[in-house]
Amino acid sequence: MSEEVICFESEVRVRFNETDPLGIVWHGNYISYFEDGREAFGRHHGISYLDQKKYGFATPIVKSECEHKLPLKYGEVAKIRTTFVDSSAAKMIFKYEILNAENNVVCTGKTVQVFVDKLGQGELWLTIPKFFEDWKRKVGLLK
């Protein structure tokens, strides 16, 4: 585990159709906000879905968790703080914090992704693919 913490902050504006009859964002839509955060992180740090695809990999989510602390309403603009969780496993792990305009934590979460080879037979990789090792080296997580 590296000392280095790599994170990225992006913004999301709540859509009207993401809110429910209680007037708040429907809980399942936070999974979409996590993906927004992860992809904003990925575009910034060069490890987005499209980057992975260039190397012949897809990284399906195998686990996601979400804890809700406060509601978000229509009209709010939230901040998504996405943090890469380093691990020696052949996995991509991210943690998320969603904050409202008053900087209060609305929701926290975590996702785990695995590496699937799209050029080959679609098999699951049990070791870290070279492109991901190279990426870790580039961002300072590996010497």
Place this chain on the structure above:
Amino acid sequence: MSEEVICFESEVRVRFNETDPLGIVWHGNYISYFEDGREAFGRHHGISYLDQKKYGFATPIVKSECEHKLPLKYGEVAKIRTTFVDSSAAKMIFKYEILNAENNVVCTGKTVQVFVDKLGQGELWLTIPKFFEDWKRKVGLLK
């Protein structure tokens, strides 16, 4: 235009996350109900997305229209009446009526699809593909 009218009725239960802060189904979700109706029609009459795919075709929507008469609320189960609109053009046209439990028309709509060859270069077909002509014959729209 044939005298024959081919239609199919299916049901849809309103999901909580399809309703908005006004407590009613968000207008854009009716496009999803139309697709439910079209695919229920397609499974029954042998012309669904997966049937088309077997013949190497996709049929992207090029036009959709929707008129809203009444709201649907969470907990309601609606009926989707999907009608095939016969035409000599290389198009698939459907009309939709969505009815509530009291049999009142909630919403009407129409979609137009074209034929795109997925086995070839993905080009648009300007004439009716053979599988669709065969289908029309099978259901009695062509002699």
Place this chain on the structure above:
Amino acid sequence: MSEEVICFESEVRVRFNETDPLGIVWHGNYISYFEDGREAFGRHHGISYLDQKKYGFATPIVKSECEHKLPLKYGEVAKIRTTFVDSSAAKMIFKYEILNAENNVVCTGKTVQVFVDKLGQGELWLTIPKFFEDWKRKVGLLK
């Protein structure tokens, strides 16, 4: 009909979960992009959902139309050009153009909204509410 054309341009980034097995934005999601455009227009020109709510009105969509010209793929950032269509009826009418990065028209559309009194019995207004007349005057559509 006024000579004045009031419009607003906003941007939308295609989400991964808005694209379908054909790799393109599912057609129904454009209704959500129209709403994004309409609300960006509304925030800029002071006639958004939350502005209307302050005056005690909701403006449900009674009609929407959408024509698709080109696909959008994951990773694309599109421009939404929303134009207010002036009319003497007690309606809010908007037209939309969605353009890709090469400035090609991906999709066009139109929505019609009516005025419903949320403070009273929820009835439909057949004449233009005062707040909307005031707004038209403010933006130069009424003298």
Place this chain on the structure above:
Amino acid sequence: MSEEVICFESEVRVRFNETDPLGIVWHGNYISYFEDGREAFGRHHGISYLDQKKYGFATPIVKSECEHKLPLKYGEVAKIRTTFVDSSAAKMIFKYEILNAENNVVCTGKTVQVFVDKLGQGELWLTIPKFFEDWKRKVGLLK
């Protein structure tokens, strides 16, 4: 904790717009399938969203977890097995198993809900509301 296990099985048909460019159900949509399962359980056992509402309560989700084992594709009809997890806390806890047509587990999950008083000030209840205690008695979880 009671010996009694209360569960319910319902079905869900995968929608085209729930699948992604990899051709499989986008992971976030399983949260919607969990809600389908929970509400089907609720309608059967008399503890649905609308039942709770009658007693003046809403039960927002404060935590959700989802583990993905296998993909679901367009055209598949899955089974949702929803199990009530009894607890002495002022919470509603459900576990979910989603199974494909071959009865293989596609996904498992869990949600935790709390009780919020909609008739009063919207406060969180730290003790079990009477309607929920009554429900537990009715279904045999309390003597």
